[in-house]
Amino acid sequence: MTHNKHKLTPAKAMLAAVSGYAMDGFDLLILGFMLHTISTDLQLNHSQAGSLVTWTLIGSVIGGIIFGHLSDRFGRVRMLSVTILMFAVFTGLCALAQGYYDLLIYRTLAGMGLGGEFGIGMAMIAEVWPVAKRNRASAWVGMGWQLGVLAAAFITPPLLSIIGWRGMFLVGLLPAVASFFIRHGMQEPVQFTRHHKAKGEMSFIQHLHLLIEDKQTARASLGIFILCAVQNFGYYGLIIWMPDYLSSQFGFSLTKSGLWTGVTVIGMTFGIWLFGILADRFTRWKIFLIYQIGALVMVLVYAQLKDPTAMLIGGAIMGLFVNGMIGGYGALISDNFAPHVRATAQNVLFNLGRGVGGFGPLVMGLLVAQWSFYAALSVLALIYILDIVATLWLIPKYYDHADKSDDNLGAIG
Numbered sequence: 001m002t003h004n005k006h007k008l009t010p011a012k013a014m015l016a017a018v019s020g021y022a023m024d025g026f027d028l029l030i031l032g033f034m035l036h037t038i039s040t041d042l043q044l045n046h047s048q049a050g051s052l053v054t055w056t057l058i059g060s061v062i063g064g065i066i067f068g069h070l071s072d073r074f075g076r077v078r079m080l081s082v083t084i085l086m087f088a089v090f091t092g093l094c095a096l097a098q099g100y101y102d103l104l105i106y107r108t109l110a111g112m113g114l115g116g117e118f119g120i121g122m123a124m125i126a127e128v129w130p131v132a133k134r135n136r137a138s139a140w141v142g143m144g145w146q147l148g149v150l151a152a153a154f155i156t157p158p159l160l161s162i163i164g165w166r167g168m169f170l171v172g173l174l175p176a177v178a179s180f181f182i183r184h185g186m187q188e189p190v191q192f193t194r195h196h197k198a199k200g201e202m203s204f205i206q207h208l209h210l211l212i213e214d215k216q217t218a219r220a221s222l223g224i225f226i227l228c229a230v231q232n233f234g235y236y237g238l239i240i241w242m243p244d245y246l247s248s249q250f251g252f253s254l255t256k257s258g259l260w261t262g263v264t265v266i267g268m269t270f271g272i273w274l275f276g277i278l279a280d281r282f283t284r285w286k287i288f289l290i291y292q293i294g295a296l297v298m299v300l301v302y303a304q305l306k307d308p309t310a311m312l313i314g315g316a317i318m319g320l321f322v323n324g325m326i327g328g329y330g331a332l333i334s335d336n337f338a339p340h341v342r343a344t345a346q347n348v349l350f351n352l353g354r355g356v357g358g359f360g361p362l363v364m365g366l367l368v369a370q371w372s373f374y375a376a377l378s379v380l381a382l383i384y385i386l387d388i389v390a391t392l393w394l395i396p397k398y399y400d401h402a403d404k405s406d407d408n409l410g411a412i413g
Contacts, residue, residue: 008077008187013128014137016183017121018144020080023175024114025148027091028056030172031107032240033156033258034165038103041165048100050362052107053240057358059111061351067116068347069204072196072340075188076124079116079343081180087113088176095169115354119346122330127189127339135284138330139276146269146323148175149239153262195339207344210337216396220336223394224329224349227288230387231325232357234295237380238322239265240361242315245373250308260312267316271324279328285397288328289388294321296384303377336396 031053039049071079090110097103121141129137160168212218242264243257252260278287298318305311329350337345367376
């Protein structure tokens with residue numbers, strides 16, 4: 001009876017992965033909304049405020065690499081619980097910060113906890129859900145982030161004025177607590193356990209080597225890294241600066257900026273869902289291309305919009321393409337790497353991309369300071385050309401995997 005109660009079913013795996021990733025999205029966007037208030041209270045300059053976001057993402061890179069390896073060595077569910085606890089402890093300490101440096105340390109360490117979530121959750125989904133539905137299952141996990149971001153966009157503006165930024169960090173603890181209890185007592189995926197027994201324990205260096213062990217693998221890893229880097233750079237460059245852009249260009253209040261940002265995020269959420277459906281039905285790399293070209297075009301279009309209503313609609317369409325691509329990364333990586341190295345591949349490749357993406361707000365800020373928001377958005381649009389090149393010449397092109405087992409998908413390692 002106990003065995004059945006804790007068996008890791010597809011539904012339980014999805015709930016565990018989505019809840020964790022939603023927590024990540026919620027945390028990062030409330031920080032974006034709170035930067036001005038924190039800066040005023042702790043007397044931070046513009047550079048210090050921006051670095052809180054950058055170092056949260058750098059922490060996520062470090063944590064992603066470490067916890068991806070530990071997940072492949074000790075188990076998915078166990079490491080997910082550890083990452084949640086780490087995030088919870090240091091997010092709580094953020095509420096007690098007295099200055100820039102202690103807050104920076106807490107944010108970096110909380111970021112390390114966040115970093116493990118995406119890859120471990122994606123690996124777990126790949127090992128529990130049917131291969132034929134892997135794209136849509138991975139997309140649903142990606143939607144979890146957007147649900148957290150949406151919650152932050154609508155909750156933060158009214159709450160921040162009541163409980164302050166310290167209170168908001170304590171609110172950020174609630175999803176972590178819920179996510180921890182959701183995962184409590186779950187068993188490891190059967191596929192992971194089987195592969196782990198067959199391959200034995202590997203060192204960190206061995207796991208990393210499997211990502212570049214031959215020319216085919218190295219090309220795949222490079223292509224996936226480029227896709228993740230471009231998507232994250234575009235996403236963070238837009239989502240962190242959008243409230244400030246709307247405020248400075250149109251005089252929007254914090255609440256109205258939150259609403260407009262929320263509509264863009266709804267577009268992103270729909271884009272992720274649609275990507276998963278399309279990629280399971282058609283050729284995945286072609287869906288990537290459609291989204292990448294759409295992102296390039298829509299960022300350029302958005303930069304030229306002047307009417308608030310047009311920006312509302314344009315933002316939703318831009319969001320669909322700019323962040324919808326994340327719906328395919330989990331399945332793409334899972335299809336290229338075997339279970340005993342899968343979480344390492346997921347977290348290393350995605351989080352290195354997220355680390356590059358962490359400089360998106362910084363670069364956007366520099367471009368805005370030197371020229372204008374229009375110039376910054378125009379430069380941002382051009383990075384999607386790199387995405388298109390990587391998809392055409394580096395990414396392995398699996399045309400159909402609906403009738404193949406996980407072990408002969410071309411999985412590496």
